[in-house]
Amino acid sequence: MGPLCDFTVALLLLAFALSTCLCINNSSNREARLVRSVYAFQNKSTQHERLVNNNYNPAKTSKNSVETKKVHPESSNEADISRDSKCTMAPESRFNCARDRVLSQGECEERGCCYAPLPDSAGPPWCFYPSLYPGYNMGPLSPTPRGQEATLTRATPSHLPGDISTLHLDVIQETAGCFHLTLKDPSAQRYEVNLPAGVPQTEADTKEALYTTEYQSDPFGFIVRRKSNGRVIMNTTVAPLLFADQYLQLSTALTSPLVSGLGEHYTSLLLDLNWTSLTLWNKDMAPHADANLYGSHPFFIVQEEDGSAHGVFLLNSNAVEVMLQPSPALTWVALGGIFDLYVFLGPDAPSVIRQYLQVIGYPMMPPYWSLGFHLCRWGYTTSKTTRRVAQRMHDAKFPMDVQWNDLDYADKRRVFTFDPWRFGDLPQMVDEFHKKGMKYILILDPGISSSSPPGTYSPFDDGLKRDVFIKNATGQVLIGKVWPGPTAFPDFTNPETRSWWEDCIRDFHSKVPVDGLWIDMNEPASFVQGSVDGCPDSDLENPPYTPRVVGGQLNTGTLCMSAQQNLSTHYNLHNMYGLTEAFATHRALLKVRGKRPFVLSRSSFPGIGRFSGVWTGDVMSDWEQLRYSIPAVLQFSLFGVPLVGADICGFEGNTTEELCVRWMQLGAFYPFMRNHNDRPNAPQEPFIFGQKAQAAMRSVLNLRYSLLPFLYTLFHHAHTSAETVARPLFMEFPTDPNCQSIDRQFLWGSSLLISPVLEQGAVELAAYLPPATWYSLHNGQPFYSKGQYLLLPAPLDTINVHVREGHIIPQQEPALTTAASRRNSFYLTVALTAGGWAHGDLFWDDGESLDTFETGNYCYLVFIAGQSQVVSDPLRLTGALDGLVLGGLQVFGVPSPPLYVLANGDKVRDFTYRSDTKVLIVTGLDLPMSKVFTVQWAL
Numbered sequence: 001m002g003p004l005c006d007f008t009v010a011l012l013l014l015a016f017a018l019s020t021c022l023c024i025n026n027s028s029n030r031e032a033r034l035v036r037s038v039y040a041f042q043n044k045s046t047q048h049e050r051l052v053n054n055n056y057n058p059a060k061t062s063k064n065s066v067e068t069k070k071v072h073p074e075s076s077n078e079a080d081i082s083r084d085s086k087c088t089m090a091p092e093s094r095f096n097c098a099r100d101r102v103l104s105q106g107e108c109e110e111r112g113c114c115y116a117p118l119p120d121s122a123g124p125p126w127c128f129y130p131s132l133y134p135g136y137n138m139g140p141l142s143p144t145p146r147g148q149e150a151t152l153t154r155a156t157p158s159h160l161p162g163d164i165s166t167l168h169l170d171v172i173q174e175t176a177g178c179f180h181l182t183l184k185d186p187s188a189q190r191y192e193v194n195l196p197a198g199v200p201q202t203e204a205d206t207k208e209a210l211y212t213t214e215y216q217s218d219p220f221g222f223i224v225r226r227k228s229n230g231r232v233i234m235n236t237t238v239a240p241l242l243f244a245d246q247y248l249q250l251s252t253a254l255t256s257p258l259v260s261g262l263g264e265h266y267t268s269l270l271l272d273l274n275w276t277s278l279t280l281w282n283k284d285m286a287p288h289a290d291a292n293l294y295g296s297h298p299f300f301i302v303q304e305e306d307g308s309a310h311g312v313f314l315l316n317s318n319a320v321e322v323m324l325q326p327s328p329a330l331t332w333v334a335l336g337g338i339f340d341l342y343v344f345l346g347p348d349a350p351s352v353i354r355q356y357l358q359v360i361g362y363p364m365m366p367p368y369w370s371l372g373f374h375l376c377r378w379g380y381t382t383s384k385t386t387r388r389v390a391q392r393m394h395d396a397k398f399p400m401d402v403q404w405n406d407l408d409y410a411d412k413r414r415v416f417t418f419d420p421w422r423f424g425d426l427p428q429m430v431d432e433f434h435k436k437g438m439k440y441i442l443i444l445d446p447g448i449s450s451s452s453p454p455g456t457y458s459p460f461d462d463g464l465k466r467d468v469f470i471k472n473a474t475g476q477v478l479i480g481k482v483w484p485g486p487t488a489f490p491d492f493t494n495p496e497t498r499s500w501w502e503d504c505i506r507d508f509h510s511k512v513p514v515d516g517l518w519i520d521m522n523e524p525a526s527f528v529q530g531s532v533d534g535c536p537d538s539d540l541e542n543p544p545y546t547p548r549v550v551g552g553q554l555n556t557g558t559l560c561m562s563a564q565q566n567l568s569t570h571y572n573l574h575n576m577y578g579l580t581e582a583f584a585t586h587r588a589l590l591k592v593r594g595k596r597p598f599v600l601s602r603s604s605f606p607g608i609g610r611f612s613g614v615w616t617g618d619v620m621s622d623w624e625q626l627r628y629s630i631p632a633v634l635q636f637s638l639f640g641v642p643l644v645g646a647d648i649c650g651f652e653g654n655t656t657e658e659l660c661v662r663w664m665q666l667g668a669f670y671p672f673m674r675n676h677n678d679r680p681n682a683p684q685e686p687f688i689f690g691q692k693a694q695a696a697m698r699s700v701l702n703l704r705y706s707l708l709p710f711l712y713t714l715f716h717h718a719h720t721s722a723e724t725v726a727r728p729l730f731m732e733f734p735t736d737p738n739c740q741s742i743d744r745q746f747l748w749g750s751s752l753l754i755s756p757v758l759e760q761g762a763v764e765l766a767a768y769l770p771p772a773t774w775y776s777l778h779n780g781q782p783f784y785s786k787g788q789y790l791l792l793p794a795p796l797d798t799i800n801v802h803v804r805e806g807h808i809i810p811q812q813e814p815a816l817t818t819a820a821s822r823r824n825s826f827y828l829t830v831a832l833t834a835g836g837w838a839h840g841d842l843f844w845d846d847g848e849s850l851d852t853f854e855t856g857n858y859c860y861l862v863f864i865a866g867q868s869q870v871v872s873d874p875l876r877l878t879g880a881l882d883g884l885v886l887g888g889l890q891v892f893g894v895p896s897p898p899l900y901v902l903a904n905g906d907k908v909r910d911f912t913y914r915s916d917t918k919v920l921i922v923t924g925l926d927l928p929m930s931k932v933f934t935v936q937w938a939l
């Protein structure tokens, strides 16, 4: 391809970059349909008891229903035969009819379900729904301005207490690629999720929908097909819809077993469909298998057999359980709210993520410095220790931007204070860091100490006065227990709480000018169950059905479910606590500092990427956790949280030198890079290790810092176009079956392939290189891959990173802080295709002002290589690049030695060419970045 062609590519790139969040949107498409459902608080007495007593028995209650009798036979001979014929499905296609409790054969058959024991009690259920089990009956569909609606009625009660027997179905075509279905109770307002306002509205879209829908009216179910090829994306007729007050259930067949998402769990990138159950219930729980962890993301993406993809999002903040089975199929169970379901048709994986983020919001643009290295430990017990750590990092020449403190800084562990003895000069310490071009962040827990003498701790006193705390069921402030002892919990769904929080942050910031805030313990975590007074006995605390959660009950390690917040009960809002806190903290920092906020949150929910980054919590210092940190990071990419990383070298337990080196190497490619350690452990700052380990860590930190202009540009594309930063291989190589499951390697954007060592003692690794030419970033050595595993050397000082042909990576000479590196010379790494072309881009601004893209206060350059030259094209310029120069470039894949090199037409003296690797290196340039430049080599 010649330069003209490349230029077109560049312009297309630019057009893409400039189009913020174009939500392709909908219009009334005939094929889109809406479903609504219904729900009411009936049956106040404990439903649990009823179930146990079997008072709710559809077989009994439906005895005189003629209609049900057809599909719900009693034990006549005729009925037995009819049941048998409906119970013949393969074991993997069975849908559990006894999810709420174990049923005997008699109890199972009383429900009208099939009973067929298997050798193993794990795996397929023994009690399962027959085909055409009675459910809701759908009335006629009628058109609405943007879709269709219908009424669903249930003639036969389900086995659940609190059935909602009439539902309103509403179907909307949001955009050509987005099908939206809701089921609500038309007779009573039920709780519905309210995401923080400000997600840009999708624009009207007159494009033809990518899907078609069909409905089965009795029992109700729907089918979504991909229009282009007729593939069935969803088929909910496989099992009955259930909609009771505290139990909603919907099953669907899946089109392929390649499912990712449904976080936060300790899993590989592809989920295990072998009768797995995943609970989404935010929990202060160190990552391990089979546990619900800190965040809830009821979203999954499915890779289809031809490389296209679709996604499904259940907008529901109640406890959610998802059952996966190998047929393949999936069952959603939610303990409240409504069915608010989105299906994203892609047709490719990046489009699925964009469509999802059009609903929950695009990620924020992080400050440039936050992409540097962060160092933290619980156990920097004084400001003196904290200073010394930062100084030793500096003296040992490790790049580092941000020094952190864990709770050590606080006076009696109370937030918004600092210890007068151990951290008496905290304000001065922060000023000193600032003078050195560094930043400072500390931890901020939501729990507000409630036991200080009145008049001595204003966050609590003011909070009481302003009525900002969560109340218990009888209307008094709910008191739990966290690090400072008894604590009250701010209710961030209350607007008054957000302004009180802002005032607390403003007041603290006027003393300690922090650059960002780290919001921990915000599941929210508490060391007592529910509250210091326990919790009342109610259906909220003990629902008729509780999915498997760590601790056994929903209120273990958190607040009472009956606690009252401004928008609803904690039962409904629990999973959103971290999101609402991140929203309030982001807004407060924005107002107080007037600069781009940095917030890091442990708990998460859809939409949190708009306000915050996330880290993966209390990981162990071991090799397995190192390995599973990659799928964890990649899943948050899919969830719209590009700024994510795991605690490097591990948080819990002692690291080893080798593990810590390998973790620093991988961590240098986490979008968010922080080394963080727990109190009792052996130290793990880079400077405490031996010289060889230190050299390896220094080298990879310098590599990261050199790549920050590229990383920042990727964040720009995430912010404006919902692209991913750390990216699974399947998103770039969707038709390569080898890439479907890879999660030991990943990409930065579309062009850098990262292949870390994840095993103890390994000094080489088998890395998969998808079909393309890949160049080692270290020396430009090319690999012409047909899509194959390659054994690569990986001694302790090396992490393998490859550049994909056709791409240009903008880099900058590293320095010990980004404040310094941002003034250094840029250079370009140019990875040519066989035809000799490549392209890349650079987004640049001052790194911390608000809304630079939105207000046009930024520079955007494209770089194009072709016909033995590289040219820059500054498509948008402000002053941000003034004084910055291009100091050189390295060109990979130059077929023969150049006779000479010209920069803007002048002969260049400093260049080298290696015939073995075919790498041209040009140094000593001094070309202003704010002007068009051309570097040519004559072959």
Ligand SMILES: *[C@@H]1O[C@H](CO)[C@@H](O)[C@H](O)[C@H]1NC(C)=O
Pocket (backbone or CB within 6 Å): 223, 232, 235, 237, 238, 253
């Ligand atoms: C949907 O699932 C039902 C039950 O398994 C099956 O009979 C039907 O053929 C499926 N429909 C489509 C379009 O796949």
Ligand SMILES: *[C@@H]1O[C@H](CO)[C@@H](O)[C@H](O)[C@H]1NC(C)=O
Pocket (backbone or CB within 6 Å): 122, 123, 274
């Ligand atoms: C599924 O899990 C069961 C045990 O729970 C095991 O015996 C079986 O081999 C697994 N199947 C597959 C395909 O992994």
Ligand SMILES: *[C@@H]1O[C@H](CO)[C@@H](O)[C@H](O)[C@H]1NC(C)=O
Pocket (backbone or CB within 6 Å): 472, 473, 474, 475, 476, 477, 478, 479, 531, 533, 534, 535, 536
């Ligand atoms: C609410 O809190 C008050 C004060 O701590 C306590 O006396 C009361 O029992 C609590 N109510 C419930 C339902 O726990």
Ligand SMILES: *[C@@H]1O[C@H](CO)[C@@H](O)[C@H](O)[C@H]1NC(C)=O
Pocket (backbone or CB within 6 Å): 494, 495, 496, 497, 565, 566, 567
């Ligand atoms: C919610 O908060 C607003 C503003 O603080 C207040 O006026 C309103 O009464 C609160 N509602 C409830 C149910 O607490």
Ligand SMILES: *[C@@H]1O[C@H](CO)[C@@H](O)[C@H](O)[C@H]1NC(C)=O
Pocket (backbone or CB within 6 Å): 654, 680, 681, 682, 683
């Ligand atoms: C971890 O390291 C600390 C400090 O070096 C030491 O006291 C402790 O015994 C170690 N723990 C284990 C489990 O080895």
